[in-house]
Amino acid sequence: MKPVTVIGFLGSTLDAAKFGPSRWNRWRPSVGIAMHEDLRVDRFLLLHGAQHRRLADQVAEDVRAVSPETTVELRQLDFADAWDFEEVYGKLLDFARAEPFDPEAEDYLIHITTGTHVAQICLFLLTEARYLPGRLLQTQPNRGGGGGSSPAGRWTAIDLDLSRYDSIATRFAMASAESQSFLKSGIDTRNAGFNRMIDEIEQVALRSRAPVLLMGPTGAGKSQLARRIYELKRLKHQVAGPFVEVNCATLKGDGAMSALFGHRKGAFTGAVADRPGLLRAADTGMLFLDEIGELGLDEQAMILRAIEDKRFLPVGADKEAASDFQLIAGTNRDLGQAVAAGGFRDDLYARLNLWTFSLPGLAERREDIEPNLDYELDRFAEREGNRVSFNKEARTRYLAFATSGEARWPGNFRDLMASVTRMATLSPGGRIDVDCVDLEIGRLRRLWSAESGDDGLATLLPPAALADIDPFDRVQLAYVIAACRRSRSLSEAGRTLFSASLARRSSANDADRLRKYLARFALSWADVAQ
Known part of the structure; x- marks a missing residue:
């Protein structure tokens, strides 16, 4: 006792x-x-x-x-x-x-x-x-x-x-508001839907020990929110153990079972000592299984048993181990579709689906970009010990681009953090000016163009010329240009592109053949190589 x-x-x-x-x-x-x-x-x-x-x-x-x-x-x-x-x-x-x-x-x-x-x-x-x-x-x-x-x-x-007493409703409302602000890392978010979701998460975190499922695209903040939920519960003495974060996408093959549930010495080749496993490491604390949709079906079955019974069997053991942890799961996949496709257990999904919250991406919360911009500047100052700020015109220009439809933010808050870090690093005087912002906007446009699979032809040909190219020819031209850009010379690019037919020709001038191909589209080697 x-x-x-x-x-x-x-x-x-x-x-x-x-x-x-x-x-x-x-x-x-x-x-x-x-x-x-x-x-x-x-x-x-x-x-x-x-x-x-x-x-x-x-x-x-x-x-x-x-x-x-x-x-x-x-x-x-x-x-x-x-x-x-x-x-x-x-x-x-x-x-x-x-x-x-x-x-x-x-x-x-x-x-x-x-x-x-x-x-x-x-x-x-x-x-x-x-x-x-x-x-x-x-x-x-x-x-x-x-x-x-x-x-x-x-x-x-x-x-x-x-129920809480009406006589101190104001005090508890203030405490609730403090908890919500805590979950948002103190960021004064303006998106009404996101704020309502945080309000629900705060109530669930403090009133329930049931698993929580956080859904949303990569970079939407699932990992940071999970850690803030843990810190809030620890502040209220609801958990005592550690926060254990696991990226399930990194757990593959036979090592997944051992990493999660532990193993006994000699359970398999290389098991030279007992391993407690991550579930036991989270005992009395919180376990965050990020990208839980990447786990195999066998691991899913054991996770379900561990959630419901607080017990599981380590690899090679003949005696069960126990761990009383609270679970938060994260995923960027639609687990309902994964269940229908047979890639995720329906009983585990049903257990996780009691409290499900979908985090919107940054592009869906454009009104929150400005307060998050200030937050990222504060984080940069904490990391680097150097306070950097925008001048007025530069801040206006950056926010105009960042909140426009042109800014796609495919990496969500990770993209924003990287963008602020680049501008702050390239502003040694401590002030981000318009030139720095213009360079960053150009960099983001190029990065997002490459990530979206853009063939890059729009940077070489005017819109009217592109409109005249058949889709079949456009795919071929994009492939040729990519090969040229990987080559050091016109001749090397020609040899790469026409290597299969070289053996069937008595003489070959692959460079001339490539030059003529590019000329069909009013392009030269200098245009493409640049």
Whole structure:
């Protein structure tokens, strides 16, 4: 069993008694907690005001007398007005945030019998919101006995599942807004659909341990969002273990099973030692399986078992291993289509599909480009120790291009990060000017043209000439130009392009043959090689 820590206020009235043997004949809540045979208390955090220090010392001494194994820690907490709800809640919230709670190592009971009614309400609310990661502890004297015959009284531990109180709705709305901003890395995003999705993710992250599926194109921010979800849950004491990220696209063949689930020494050639595996590394923490659609069907089956039963069989082992982790899965594939095609298990998809969120690409959130531009400049300053900014005209020109339909952003936020990094690096004076922006816009156009499979003919021929070329001839011409650009001379390009027919000709002038071919389209070697 884990050690038990009780947190509660000193009862300035209920815990008070004249010093002497008679004090053991009446019920005193804080002392009575330590007198139950069925409630072991290893540590007692007793909150008290400065004016009640003498009583706190007496209660601490009596607790140690009835329960020598209980360590009493006195914590002074003063209020200007113990009935001021805002003051009491604020100071208790500060106490909860500063206390190094470890729910994996200790169980916590929050005693709500003592203290003012305001203090009791605040303890309840902080416990319900998981700032105090425990259960409520309620104590009372035995009914009908007047408390005299049983100084221990009775106790009850309460698990909370309650709605939030309207009286502090504003505070919780602020806390929710802080959590949403945390998930967005503090970026003031403007896309209404994205903001609604983040609001839902915040609620799911703090209220559910079920798997979460993040869908979206490469570079849309799935990995960063998964890590922020983990950090938010850790901040609220909902996870204690590490964040383990796995790119499933890199797990291929026999090594996939070993990497995920571990193996025993001698399980296969090369297994010279036991390997715990990534699932066990994520125990009590969070496992992010990025590109989960790339896993094989056998690995999918074992992942499903690990999600549902928290158990799995390492490679070569005859005994199951256990790991209690929370799962986030990411994919840029349509898993529904993968199920229909037989490439993904329908039972695993059903298990993952409870909480599914589709992250839009940057091109679908053009109004968020400006705040993300500032975020990337801040990241560059953190990485390089050098603050860089735009001048006004340069910023206007870059945003006009970045938010236009011409900017495709196929790599999404990775493209934006790379673009900002290039401009900031090429601006040693600390100011990105219009010339730097124009160079970057040209670079992006070329990069996106190459990535889209553009044949590049538009840079060589005017639109009217391109319109006169049949699609068949255009494919052939694009191939010829690509071969020319890989060659060091016209002759080398000719030999490459006409190599198959060379053996059937008595004489060959491949360079002249290629020159004449290019001339059909009003092109020269110099045009193409450049």
